Amino acid sequence: MNLLVCRYAIRPGMPSPILDLEVANAVADGNVYRLFPDNSDVLDKNNGMMMGSLVEVDELEITVIVDNEVDVMSAISSGTVEDTRRFPDIATGESKVMQVGELSLNVMPMESICCGAHGLSVLVTANRGGIKRSLLFDTGPEEAVWAENAKRLGIDFGSIDLIQLSHWHRDHSGGMLKAVQMISKAKESASESLSPVIVDLHPDRPEYRGFMIKGQPISFPADPSFAEVRAAGGAVMKSAAAHTVLDDMFLISGFIESSNDYENGLRGGIRISSIEKGWEKDEEMADERFLMCNVKGKGIVMFTGCSHRGVVNASRNAVDSLGGSVPLYAVLGGYHLVGNTQLQVEETIKDLKALDPKILLPGHCSGWRAKYEIEKQMPGRLVPCTVGSKIRI
Numbered sequence: 113m114n115l116l117v118c119r120y121a122i123r124p125g126m127p128s129p130i131l132d133l134e135v136a137n138a139v140a141d142g143n144v145y146r147l148f149p150d151n152s153d154v155l156d157k158n159n160g161m162m163m164g165s166l167v168e169v170d171e172l173e174i175t176v177i178v179d180n181e182v183d184v185m186s187a188i189s190s191g192t193v194e195d196t197r198r199f200p201d202i203a204t205g206e207s208k209v210m211q212v213g214e215l216s217l218n219v220m221p222m223e224s225i226c227c228g229a230h231g232l233s234v235l236v237t238a239n240r241g242g243i244k245r246s247l248l249f250d251t252g253p254e255e256a257v258w259a260e261n262a263k264r265l266g267i268d269f270g271s272i273d274l275i276q277l278s279h280w281h282r283d284h285s286g287g288m289l290k291a292v293q294m295i296s297k298a299k300e301s302a303s304e305s306l307s308p309v310i311v312d313l314h315p316d317r318p319e320y321r322g323f324m325i326k327g328q329p330i331s332f333p334a335d336p337s338f339a340e341v342r343a344a345g346g347a348v349m350k351s352a353a354a355h356t357v358l359d360d361m362f363l364i365s366g367f368i369e370s371s372n373d374y375e376n377g378l379r380g381g382i383r384i385s386s387i388e389k390g391w392e393k394d395e396e397m398a399d400e401r402f403l404m405c406n407v408k409g410k411g412i413v414m415f416t417g418c419s420h421r422g423v424v425n426a427s428r429n430a431v432d433s434l435g436g437s438v439p440l441y442a443v444l445g446g447y448h449l450v451g452n453t454q455l456q457v458e459e460t461i462k463d464l465k466a467l468d469p470k471i472l473l474p475g476h477c478s479g480w481r482a483k484y485e486i487e488k489q490m491p492g493r494l495v496p497c498t499v500g501s502k503i504r505i
């Protein structure tokens with residue numbers, strides 16, 4: 113597979129609001145195509161004519177701001193990742209001294225531990241030669257959870273350059289407006305002039321999205337609109353094609369191609385594209401996109417929101433995007449193996465095993481069956497993605 117990639121840079125000091133950047137219909141044209149209006153605030157580095165390619169980074173720091181699962185106590189398998197926010201770290205690093213008579217007590221505030229919620233939000237900071245760029249992958253289901261956990265984790269909001277939404281589903285977009293507001297506020301109050309946070313969204317936003325349950329359509333709350341993101345202070349960038357961002361340290365995928373017969377989208381998925389038409393079948397989930405980095409000496413670290421298009425498909429697409437020359441090192445996020453049969457779990461883990469990732473970090477909608485199967489088939493490689501983790505790869 114030959115992925116088209118594009119890149120952009122932020123023009124320093126330009127104010128919000130921002131023009132939308134349509135990358136949706138980018139078509140190969142002798143490997144050169146124009147993507148951005150000349151007067152937009154978010155420009156590619158070469159006046160719109162470019163092909164970017166993912167560069168190697170030295171290291172990733174991954175902070176899980178929202179996930180379904182809270183588990184600060186399970187020991188991490190040795191030789192996988194370094195997590196600097198396990199229970200002993202919190203207990204020794206965040207305890208406060210309380211005097212009770214003659215006694216001096218070290219008391220660990222329970223508020224140091226993050227709250228679980230059904231969704232995903234992961235802050236990924238890449239370091240290349242001392243230059244750091246930060247991308248927020250999804251924003252969880254609720255504003256209050258995102259804001260509270262981010263505060264508990266001491267997130268440096270002003271350092272967040274870009275937010276990527278993995279797909280239009282409220283358990284990934286629900287905290288977005290609050291996140292944009294908090295990031296924008298931090299950037300405005302910073303002493304140096306900081307560019308507005310870019311919000312990288314798939315252009316095909318449904319009015320509503322839902323699912324059929326017991327024969328009836330049930331809707332998620334609507335995702336934030338492009339206008340709401342702009343009003344919150346974000347610079348909207350619409351992109352359906354694969355492209356690199358933030359000094360080419362990250363690659364956001366395009367459409368995730370299918371390569372097997374058991375990963376078939378979201379069964380029962382429905383959408384309302386226009387109110388007049390009402391509910392329509394939407395099992396393909398064509399707007400889903402993964403995120404990936406290439407870590408020096410290790411390989412591809414791939415982030416997946418919900419894997420409606422399949423975690424094996426996404427993993428293979430990630431490897432193919434670099435021509436198959438870079439190994440898959442880690443896969444973090446929702447594997448979506450909660451409602452499927454045991455056969456599907458086994459097929460998935462067997463095919464993931466063939467890709468030989470060194471670490472699997474299933475979270476959000478992965479389900480316990482998938483984690484159990486990974487531990488059984490690839491002992492020592494499982495690091496469940498749990499809320500509040502601060503992982504270094």
Ligand SMILES: [Zn+2]
Nearest residue numbers: 279281418420
């Ligand atoms: Zn989803």
Ligand SMILES: [Zn+2]
Nearest residue numbers: 283417418477
């Ligand atoms: Zn989800």
